[in-house]
Amino acid sequence: MDLKKGYPLQTFSILLIILSAGVFLRAYHLEDKSYGLDEEFSVRYASLTPGEIIRNVEHEPHPPLYYLILHFWIKIGGDSELMVRLLSSLFGVIAIFIMYRLGELLFNKETGIFASLILALSTTHIIHSQEARMYSLLAMLTLLSMYFLVKIMNEKRIVFVIFYLISTLSLLYTHIYGLFILLMQNLYIVILHLRAKEKPDISLKQWMGIQLLTITAFIPWFWGLLKQMGAAFGKISWLTSPPLSDLFNTLLWHSSYNPVTLALFASLSLYTILNWKRSGKHISLTVRQSENNLLLALWLFIPILVPYALSKLIVPIYSSRYTVSSSLAFYLLTARGMNRVKNKYKKGLAAAIIILAMPSLLYHFYFEKTAEPWGDVAGFVDSHAIENDTVIVEPAYARNSFERYSARDDVPVFNGRGNITGGNGRRWLVLRYKDLEESYKKFTPLEKEKFGNITIYLINTSENTNS
Incomplete structure (x- = not known):
């Protein structure tokens, strides 16, 4: 050159x-x-x-x-x-x-x-x-x-x-x-x-x-x-x-x-x-x-x-x-x-x-999908949740990412440290780099879906626990 x-x-x-x-x-x-x-x-x-x-x-x-x-x-x-x-x-x-x-x-x-x-x-x-x-x-x-x-x-x-x-x-x-x-x-x-x-x-x-x-x-x-x-x-x-x-x-x-x-x-x-x-x-x-x-x-x-x-x-x-x-x-x-x-x-x-x-x-x-596709995560929950379900996002600082892409006003979102009230007993657990906490392991997951490093569980806290 x-x-x-x-x-x-x-x-x-x-x-x-x-x-x-x-x-x-x-x-x-x-x-x-x-x-x-x-x-x-x-x-x-x-x-x-x-x-x-x-x-x-x-x-x-x-x-x-x-x-x-x-x-x-x-x-x-x-x-x-x-x-x-x-x-x-x-x-x-x-x-x-x-x-x-x-x-x-x-x-x-x-x-x-x-x-x-x-x-x-x-x-x-x-x-x-x-x-x-x-x-x-x-x-x-x-x-x-x-x-x-x-x-x-x-x-x-x-x-x-x-x-x-x-x-x-x-x-x-x-x-x-x-x-x-x-x-x-x-x-x-x-x-x-x-x-x-x-x-x-x-x-x-x-x-x-x-x-x-x-x-x-x-x-x-x-x-x-x-x-x-x-x-x-x-x-x-x-x-x-x-x-x-x-x-x-x-x-x-x-x-x-x-x-x-x-x-x-x-x-x-x-x-x-x-x-x-x-x-x-x-x-x-x-x-x-x-x-x-x-x-x-x-x-x-x-x-x-x-x-x-x-x-x-x-x-x-x-x-x-x-x-x-x-x-x-x-x-x-x-x-x-x-x-x-x-x-x-x-x-x-x-x-x-x-x-x-x-x-x-x-x-x-x-x-390739990112490790944290929050749009897909929120879209999945939005399309499967019913009225008065609740969403729990952990860790707490990830809540904003979920809420940005969620379009459901009838499904309240909490972080695990918040005071979770109301709802029908159905909980969507959105966990980033986390596994189920002991307090939730007694419930049989109704659904489980994984998006990169984010795992979604659906449990019903109003039903009987595992034997």
């Missing part, structure tokens, strides 16, 4: 094809699945007033920016699955273009094209772009922050500083893991000033001034963050101390959960970072001295290793999906490795593997 300077027709055409593929893959079957529990929470949380969203930090471990954007988006387009998820898809498509620009800025146009191709086809990012959560926004803002970081390093213009501040502050207000991107950026700048022969265009003093502005603007939410370290981290108590295998699984997740893709990405990333020479039977390996390689290596590992260490030493906060920002560095390293391959047939083979292997799990994502 020979891409000349400027924006020739060839570059524009290839980028347009990649963006079109990204749009299609992120919009396909966008509205087919019912909301998962996390998505249902997003929609309900975004229905609060902006003031309530900002103040309720103790009830939600994530910063408020995504919910604020979603709040106004719903005001305009409603809360259907199509409209709500379309916001995430929009962030995902914009990220593809920014990835191209960043790859071009760091290396060259071909690297930008390869990086945008990988991102466009990434099953991981397609999934994030089809769910009503903040992860596609997190990826987009990470790319923006990194783009303007590189810009102000090379060209100290006030407009780039302003855009860096806006994108980085937005990143911090989107997800706690934005702090690890900020940590990585500061570590990178300090290393450059300590070891680089040619210092960055921005001085260390000027950089610290920019960081002071960023932290100062983050202070309004800082006290909420401190509360999270105590009370609100309990809201993610479902996270456990991660085993060492989670580090491998994280890279596998970023490689579309395909071992072939992971092997290719790892090989090309090492090819980017390492310089090898062969002399007779001997092969020597040295680390390629490159500021951009250093940036990408820190970007890949810091947002993974630091929260992993904190999870082992202090409190579990590690989740592979939270490290979505690191995947972007992985893709850029891979793209640069492809760019460095001189043999056009090997380069074409690598591109073919990516095109064929990365979307390999999309068929299952698009067409």
Whole structure:
């Protein structure tokens, strides 16, 4: 691939094809699945007033920016699955273009094209772009922050500083893991000033001034963050101390959960970072001295290793999906490795593997039933229940998901902890990841149906119990 300077027709055409593929893959079957529990929470949380969203930090471990954007988006387009998820898809498509620009800025146009191709086809990012959560926004803002970081390093213009501040502050207000991107950026700048022969265009003093502005603007939410370290981290108590295998699984997740893709990405990333020479039977390996390689290596590992260490030493906060920002560095390293391959047939083979292997799990994502098809669950109960039946949903926080898709006003819904009164004795038990409690096991189920991880039982508490 020979891409000349400027924006020739060839570059524009290839980028347009990649963006079109990204749009299609992120919009396909966008509205087919019912909301998962996390998505249902997003929609309900975004229905609060902006003031309530900002103040309720103790009830939600994530910063408020995504919910604020979603709040106004719903005001305009409603809360259907199509409209709500379309916001995430929009962030995902914009990220593809920014990835191209960043790859071009760091290396060259071909690297930008390869990086945008990988991102466009990434099953991981397609999934994030089809769910009503903040992860596609997190990826987009990470790319923006990194783009303007590189810009102000090379060209100290006030407009780039302003855009860096806006994108980085937005990143911090989107997800706690934005702090690890900020940590990585500061570590990178300090290393450059300590070891680089040619210092960055921005001085260390000027950089610290920019960081002071960023932290100062983050202070309004800082006290909420401190509360999270105590009370609100309990809201993610479902996270456990991660085993060492989670580090491998994280890279596998970023490689579309395909071992072939992971092997290719790892090989090309090492090819980017390492310089090898062969002399007779001997092969020597040295680390390629490159500021951009250093940036990408820190970007890949810091947002993974630091929260992993904190999870082992202090409190579990590690989740592979939270490290979505690191995947972007992985893709850029891979793209640069492809760019460095001189043999056009090997380069074409690598591109073919990516095109064929990365979307390999999309068929299952698009067409297989989800683990929690709440629309099907509510539809089954609605079609089989009779007047004055009662529905009990466990755990209690899953009740909202059931009620969104249930159209029966004559069938009251309770959670297991509520005071269940009235009814005809017939109970529909909707259990997520739960089995029948002892108090119900004495009744013979009249019906039992399973939808993914949700099991429905019909019992009659007014009849005689099992012998």
